[in-house]
Amino acid sequence: MATAGPDKPSLSIRNECVNVVLLEVSHWHTPLYLDALERLADVTVTAVSDATGTRGAALAERFGARLFDDWQTLLQDQPADFAFAFGPHDELHAMGKTLIERRIPFAMEKPCGLTRQEVLELQRLADAADLFVAVPLIWRHSELLSRLKSAALHTGVKWRTQSFRFNAGPPDRYLTNSCAWMLDPRRSGGGCTINLAVHFVDLVEQICAERIRSVSAVMYRDPQLAAVEIGSMMTLVTESGCICTIETGYNYPANTPEQREYSFSLSSDRFYARSTAAGMRLIDSNGQASDLQMSLNSDVYYDHFVTDVLAADRDTAYGGARLATMHTVLSIIEAAYESDRLGGLPVRL
Template sequence: MKKVALVDTAHWHVPLYLDALEKSGVEIVGVSDPTETTGPALARKFKTTCFASCEELLAHERPELAFVFGRHIDMPRTANLLLDRGIPFAMEKPCGIRAADVQQLAEKAAHKQAFVAIPFIFRLSDTMKVIQGGEAPVRLDHASFRFVAGPPSRYQRAGNPWMLERDIAGGGPLINVGVHMVDMFRTLSGSKIVAVSAFATSHINKLSIEDFITVTLQCASGAIGTIECGYTFPSTPGQQREFTFSVRAGNRFLRSVDKGIEVIRDGANGIEHEFVPAEFEADLYYSDFVQHVLKAQQDDSVAVADFRDAAAVLELVEAAYRSASEAGRTIHLSH
């Protein structure tokens, strides 16, 4: 039975991991929670101990794998601690608030040949599988993704008010939910992103983070990606967010429709239409991620994403925030 630790559990995604962890039969050997908000209840649930910090947990236990959450600003310190102890782990995105810090983690993890997994869950999604369509590689011409989540108040209700502070969270919807879209475009394009521009607004909630942001990504191949994300959707229990997309890739045009994806193809006999059922509820893919991590770590295989991916995405996020702060000036990237 694999010994697993849950680190810095005051994070709204933790509940999305629990069902898969319970079903997997792992042993939770410790929980850490500096805020003492969620940790004690989780410790009771798993009949284990709640510690005040990751350091204290590791002083008493030697987990074989850790799932790491916590505040964005604290993530690099926790990651360095686990890398130094040689403990494999999965860490919630964005892994830090500065690309340079995450790049340092990527280099350290590579040097140590450490197992690190990052939940860029759209890589496991129906959306990614349908767009890829069994073709390798997919050559995108253009793509547009729109992910608008519920209002900032949901983070206060979840006990994570730090998510609304730019100095601690690193930003708002772009660094939180937009990273998934950035990663998806980056992965599908197969080309270096060479320029970024963005506009953002914070006039709705008047917080230090943005309410809504639109980002344009230009690839060396000529492909263009646009991403819109925000905390402006009036969430209800049955409908928490808006997620839509459209993509052109070669002779295929794909777009999200109700309960699936429409694929419009320029075929030999004219235009062909196909409907492919797809699950757009992103939260459901966290269970798939848990299963993926447990199997990949056991098989000594490659994780779906790692610190190199997180650093590359965060570099683009930083460029977008810089552009937005400079009236949409195009930021040219050198690699």
């Protein structure tokens, strides 16, 4: 799998320093944010919270920041210009409300709450406060999406089918990362569907540029391994009839350099696209192929996300996901869980 991504975006110049706080840094994605936060000259991490006591001390030392035992105390005691909000899914709604009440712009890890109603409430509160809130649906910041959009725009494509397959490591990796709550559906909202498929639901909508009209899904569970689903197959149908499948799981073996398996294929009336070891191959209707090198490792794009949300011109320039996007995506995810409860019957949106 290719590891080289596009050049890192530059931060718009500003005159003042931005004081950033990190909430509940035991989250497994936290390390993906740190290099950008350390690199940006006008950004200072002033405080971190870690209720688990596992990662916070090391990060506080790395950034010369204050350490708090919980996010509530941090927000009471520490002024902030921007927050990165991690933490258990069942705490994200309260965390978001507190940040909005304190008028602190923030980026919040998906799914931003346990239900679409929680996310909708945050969206309405943030809109009423005219507050910037971003969500790292990370393929928005990828070269893959920009290349596919460019090819579709250039050819006037009509999409036929899209298929995405993403298998991450086994469930016990969350125990290793002090995130046991991820395996408790009451705290996480579910397994690989709400955790992984959200990224590809958004990617499908971005590529197709149209709404999803129906959702069907079946999920695999093994109570001896986890209380959440560890395999999921979703089928989405767009307004124009494009059929999109999204397979996700916690099934890839541990202790491997690649950590996961990711592949995709997309068909249209103009070209066929599929993943390769080095990026993507585009094959036109005459059979002529072109190979595009890009990173299909989503981890590298968190650096871009951090840079984008901390840019001085983010209010006008930011093109990534926001709470409204997360609400739409979570509505589709909830329909997938409902379909699974119905034995895989389609749910119309």
